Amino acid sequence: MESHQNRYPILEIRQLHAEVEGKTILHGINLTIYPGEVHAIMGPNGSGKSTLASVLVGDPAYKVLKGEVIFCGRNLLELKPEERAREGLFLAFQYPVELPGVSTMSFLRAALNQIRRHRGLDELDPTEFISLLREKAAKLDLNENILKRSVNEGFSGGERKRNEILQMAVLEPKLAILDEPDSGLDIDALKLVASNLASLRRPDSAQLIITHYQRLLSYIEPDYVHVLVDGRIVISGDKSLAHELERKGYGWVTGTPSI
């Protein structure tokens, strides 16, 4: 693994404990992510993968009990959800909600301009924004029709996932967390999502991909793979770890036979 000398991490999670509805889900997570890296978090159902994503973006349903999270040098847990987003934290939701009547274009322009203001950049007018959006959509090989529709309204599972990735491409976060970007996709859609994510890799930003199955990782080539069990990372490694898990099942790390 390469050296991190002279580089500051984008994200540092130390001893993070968190609960939802009074039930402790995360029991001390430690994770450090540097610019340019792609990390994958795998784990059985209920191991806390989605909880970790929700806690990082500040979902009010989750409560942090202990630990700290440093995001680009700032104490992430002190920031409101919208401030975290403006600082460059992005979540591609596992189940993106519909916003009926809200056009994808005006939604995304409002979001981008909010983030640009925060970064001291000029806002984009509608014309500038549309050309940016078209360019990003074309790079992702995405049908422009999606842009004219209301946010996620009547979208298929695949369209929703790809709309999340389009938003990620437009907002250019420092860290993008992708919560099961592969769930519910057929193999063709899966390959497309994987190649989209690969095309969005940049040396100054990072991706944290949460997935239940190894199959997405065969196309993505993560730098690190972590396995989450019962709210703790029990093993970390390179992408070969994903293959091993696929072969042996989660029982191999949880100590219980795989079903």
Next chain:
Amino acid sequence: MNDDRDTLQGLIRRQYPYGFYTDIETESVPPGLSEDIIRYISTRKGEPEWLTEWRLRAYRYWLTLREPHWANVKYPPIDYQAITYYVAPRSIAQGPRSLDEVDPRLLETYNKLGIPLHEQQILAGVAVDAIFDSVSVGTTLKEQLEKLGIIFCPISEAIREYPDLVRKYLGTVVPYTDNFFAALNSAVFTDGSFCYIPPGVRCPVDLSTYFRINAARSGQFERTLIVVDEGGYVSYLEGCTAPMRDENQLHAAVVELVALDNAQIKYSTVQNWYPGDEQGRGGIYNFVTKRGICLGRNSKISWTQVEVGSAITWKYPSCILKGDNSVGEFYSVAVTTHYQQADTGTKMIHLGKNTRSTIISKGISAGFAQNTYRGLVRIAPNAEGARNYTRCDSLLIGDKCGAHTFPVIESANETAIIEHEATTSKISEDQVFYCLQRGLSVQDAVNLIVIGFCKEIIQELPLEFAVEAKKLLEVSLEGSVG
């Protein structure tokens, strides 16, 4: 950012920017209602005998009525003898007027409201009749319209200048026997706008009336009559504001629309009367009867309303579809916050063959507010091939407000096709959080979701009104989310 909260508080305080009062000398009658007062108003306005008699008949009929209480709104009894039925700025009430002679304080009032009346600054593409308390302050673009044969003037002037035209149509769509408030209005109406579009003329600008209640303890009882002759077209806009006061004020207007063969009327309202404060003190009682008749074949009447103001709104802009193939439309957004109450909707009365109507109603409720849609679709026995499509959507913000719908459908013709859809939804925490995760503030998120919810209605408004309506929706919902 940490100052979001401060900004939000600031916006709440700024919430009703039109609440100022213009200190101006007025002429008024003593409070209370009697035949003498009605005669006085009628004489003061130089009205012909038939109108005075009509007013008195309406008054006598009104005396036999009881205030209706079937609407889903609550308010303490109104003392009709405590209301002043005629208040006019002295400079207007006396003597002839042109805009050059109008008291500058009045013009300044309209400037502050964003409605400049002076010829140099008038809004492009809109002719405005400005009604201040009981009288019209002036009408812009009159000469340009006169060249096309279009009449657009205060109704008091129309009664003097075009008595036959007014007499032919006044009270034919909303007779004084229609309801309690229509009877009251017929007895005491003081001004309003009159518009006539001659055959085959498409009115090149939007016509607009801006209603302003200024005086305390007065009521505003304006009457608007719009007649579009064969093949004519007009787009008419109506806006309203009032000062902030702790007591309630009554606004009981009547609007009548008449469309002859192939005529089209598009009537848009942005109603922003003072809604009362956060505790529900004060505000306008907006008890209005609006109705249009598609008298001719292939005629069309379209109502679009954005209702955000008033303590209580009670109005059902309706269409009587008498001419064969005529079309009625009703597009409505009603927003209630704090302790506001709205009971609004429409009636579509299908009398002619192949008549069609569309009703799209969006109710938004926040705070402790109650929002009711009430509608009637009636298909008469002879209305072969009539069609109606109704859609009522309610959006709730918070858990202390209410949404109600009372749709009534009466069909006496088996060829009629009637569709009704209704939904009630809440702005979900998931939707808001999704927006926050993209960097938007809570208020931005709610605004986006609400504007999205109202999109079909806002699209129906003339462009400049649509922009105003969007801003108004955003401002009126400021502070409604916690």
